[in-house]
Amino acid sequence: MLYIQHGLNNAVMEPIEAKFCEFIRTYEPQTVKITKENKQQLKNNADYAFSGRLKNNKRTKENVEYRDLIAIDLDHIGSELENPQALFDRIKSNLGLCFAMYPTISNGLEGMRYRIVFSVPPLAPEDYQTLVKGLSYMLLQNGTISEIDKSNWKTSQIFGLPIRNQFSPEELIMYNLDGEILTRENTEKLLAENGGIRSLISRYEPPKKGNGKTVIQGNNTHTISYGAKLLNLIAGGISAGYRNNIMNKFLWYWYQQGMEPGKLYQLSCVVRKNFFEDDGSFTDLDNARILQSIIRKEK
Structure with a gap:
């Protein structure tokens, strides 16, 4: 109806x-x-x-x-x-x-x-x-x-x-x-x-507490956090079509974890420079725009 x-x-x-x-x-x-x-x-x-x-x-x-x-x-x-x-x-x-x-x-x-x-x-x-x-x-x-x-x-x-x-x-x-x-x-x-x-x-939402994936490395058993999954994904290199989405997730997650906005922005610039495909259309200004939007929504 x-x-x-x-x-x-x-x-x-x-x-x-x-x-x-x-x-x-x-x-x-x-x-x-x-x-x-x-x-x-x-x-x-x-x-x-x-x-x-x-x-x-x-x-x-x-x-x-x-x-x-x-x-x-x-x-x-x-x-x-x-x-x-x-x-x-x-x-x-x-x-x-x-x-x-x-x-x-x-x-x-x-x-x-x-x-x-x-x-x-x-x-x-x-x-x-x-x-x-x-x-x-x-x-x-x-x-x-x-x-x-x-x-x-x-x-x-x-x-x-x-x-x-x-x-x-x-x-x-x-x-x-x-x-x-x-x-x-x-x-x-x-x-x-x-x-x-x-x-x-x-892929976009952090798992609920306690739902992380458990892995074994050597003699140690631990749970992979959402942040670790995100960093593993970024370290593999991000192509042009996924840059905005991945940066959005990256900034949102670490802002939620309590990182200071200024330091988080600096870190995002390092990530963009070293792990994102660079064709000139995605810059540090885009990082700043995304972070500002996240901060506004969380207030």
């Missing part, structure tokens, strides 16, 4: 007897003129949606029975993707799934900001989180985005409906209908314990 919420802070939602794909084709987007000064006010008054099943039509984490739609906000789009068509083509070729794509309310104010929406079979909250994490990391891995918006992972998260501003393209909503539809069968395969989604997530 689709639920509509009028205003950002209204937790009571209006149920609609229609699927999102049906609703969106006849939806009349609001037209606004956005500025830095009125952006938050426009967001507060916009329409939002949730698709799945809620108890009592009230959106809380505890009331989510299942979700049947995934919406991912792309706020940090790869710098080489200069227009909506390039973004659409990258997602289409790398994910191979059916999806809808449209600009968010703040698109154009500070670069491209888009949202992609996938229909999925009804998913319990835990499975929803796993799948949306996996899809997010796939987009990160293939360079579609340079950073992840983790608010997408919340089981009760709403998403904005299409809205047109002064920067919007004429074709507001783009559809890829040539890809694979996520059915119950293929979604279960993706979510399998040894499936690709979970393997991908484990």
Whole structure:
């Protein structure tokens, strides 16, 4: 079931007897003129949606029975993707799934900001989180985005409906209908314990405490930490397509461990110089940008 919420802070939602794909084709987007000064006010008054099943039509984490739609906000789009068509083509070729794509309310104010929406079979909250994490990391891995918006992972998260501003393209909503539809069968395969989604997530997320891999070296038995895995990966050399992702993980992990930002930045420059493929397009300034973003998010 689709639920509509009028205003950002209204937790009571209006149920609609229609699927999102049906609703969106006849939806009349609001037209606004956005500025830095009125952006938050426009967001507060916009329409939002949730698709799945809620108890009592009230959106809380505890009331989510299942979700049947995934919406991912792309706020940090790869710098080489200069227009909506390039973004659409990258997602289409790398994910191979059916999806809808449209600009968010703040698109154009500070670069491209888009949202992609996938229909999925009804998913319990835990499975929803796993799948949306996996899809997010796939987009990160293939360079579609340079950073992840983790608010997408919340089981009760709403998403904005299409809205047109002064920067919007004429074709507001783009559809890829040539890809694979996520059915119950293929979604279960993706979510399998040894499936690709979970393997991908484990590459980006530190294991929970006590879940490290135990190895034997000589007469010593010890557990490989996430930091050691990361350093082993970096020491093998990082090719151009993975530099941004690996540096993001490297800086995030050691910042979490308590390294001082200035010293961590200096260390990252040594790593970049000695272990990253150097074609001139990834510099120490990129290290600084990534670290600053991590610090902002952790405050």
